[in-house]
Amino acid sequence: MAQKKAAGTSNSATRRRWWNLRQQWRMLGVFEINPEHEFYQLTSMIKEGMHASCSFTPDFFSYYHCLTLALQGFVMQTFAAPVFAKLRASVNITEEEYMNSLCSDGCYLQFVSNSKSKADFFVTNDKRFFLKTQSRREVRFLLSNLQAYTDHFEKYPHSLLKYFIVMQSVFYPDERINIRYDIKGCEVGRWTDPDKEGKQIIKVLKDNNFEGQYIELGQEKSWFAHQVKVDTAFLRELNVLDYSLLLAHQPLHRDELEGKHSLDRSCPVSDAIELQEFHEHHRRLLPNFQNAVHVIDGPHCRYFVGIIDIFTIYGMKKRLENLWKSLRYPGRAFSTVSPTKYSHRFCRWIQDHTQ
Structure with a gap:
């Protein structure tokens, strides 16, 4: 009898924790896609398709071609699987981790923000990966430039350009993040009122909200500015134009500060030579962190950064908009300008707002 009571109490506590977590997600603009949700069938098909695709080893696929799998009631197409597997491996994401996140029993989450994008955003249950719907034009652009992207990434392995159909989340883990910015380096339409739009939407602030603040990186400033310059x-x-820098920060804990300072100590000559060679290949020392490729530690804060939305071409429509x-x-700075002007202005914003 006592055992049954204890089990009932445990189940009750579990349900309370689960309910509190769901309430917290709602307050953060993240909604569980349960069987009653409008996107449940879609995300279930995505999960089933991803599971079928991940069941094959990357060697099974032609390197840059598409494999079509006919599944129960829908078709799953996988493009250039070995290329993306190689990119995942380069940022230390194992195929097991990738599959466990995308194909877990837990429901996907719907991400709702104040973004003007018409795309739908989904998040894996562990919040590690974003899934974003893309237009046919964007997919064609991605695939036609995939070789150039992989060449760029091999040359600059810590590039901030990491974002495709399935995207590693810049803000992972996000337990200590409460402010996010989307930066384009211009002023027109670049303000978000923090007090509007309701508590059930994740507020992503913009350039004008960042006025008077700085990204304080100390000795990492030159690396960051250089990498942004190379990527743009x-x-x-x-x-391409109209891309953004996603930015968030959180204070470093004492143990993180102590660990960071230990990296600054003098090292043997052999290690110094190896470190020099490391930097010569456009690499950097990364913090001991799950999402280190998108993390830069300054003297006092940890910054989460990444360049996103890299699909907008400066074609006739954008020229007319300009x-x-x-x-x-x-006389005012707006986002729709030539790619040359956009990249120069973007880099200047980074330079002016980084210390």
Whole structure:
């Protein structure tokens, strides 16, 4: 009898914790996609398709081609699986971790923010990966430039460009993050009122909200500014504009500060030579952290950074938008400008706001 009572108490406590977690997700703009949710069938098909695709080893696929799998009631197409597997491995994401996150028994989550994008955003149950719906044009652009992207990533293994259909979340883990920014380096339409839009939406603040603040990186400033310059130069070559820097920060704990300081101590000559060679290949020492490729530790804060939304081409539609905004906002900085001007302005913002 006592055992049954204890079990009942335990189950009750578990239900309370689960209910509190669901309430917390709702307050953060993250909603569980349970069987009653409008996207449940879609995400179930995504999960089933991902499970079927992940069941094959990358060697099974043609390197840059598509494999079509006919499943129960839908078709799953996987593009260039070995390429993406190689990219995941380069940032220390094992295939087991990838499959466990995307194909777990836990429901996906719907991410709701104040973004103007018409895309739907889903998050794996552990919040490690984002899934974003893409237009056919965006997919074609991605695949046509995949070789150039992989070449860029091999040359600059700590590039901030990491975002495709399944995206490693910049803000992972997010337990200590309460403010997020989306930076484009301009002023028109770049303000979010923190007190509006309701508590059930994740507020992503913008350039004008960041006024008077700085990204304080200390000795990491030069690396960060250089990597942003290299990444935006690559996007400029692809004729891309309108990308953003995702940014969040949190104070370093004492143990994190102590661990960081231990890296600053003098090292043997052999280690110093190896470290020099490391930097010569555009690499950097990373903090001991789950999502280290998107993390930069400054003297006092840990910053989460990443460049996203890299699919907008400066074609005729954007050229006409540029002309219209030039007439409407004379002398003001708006987002729709040539890729050359956009990248230069973006880098200047980073330089002016980093210490």
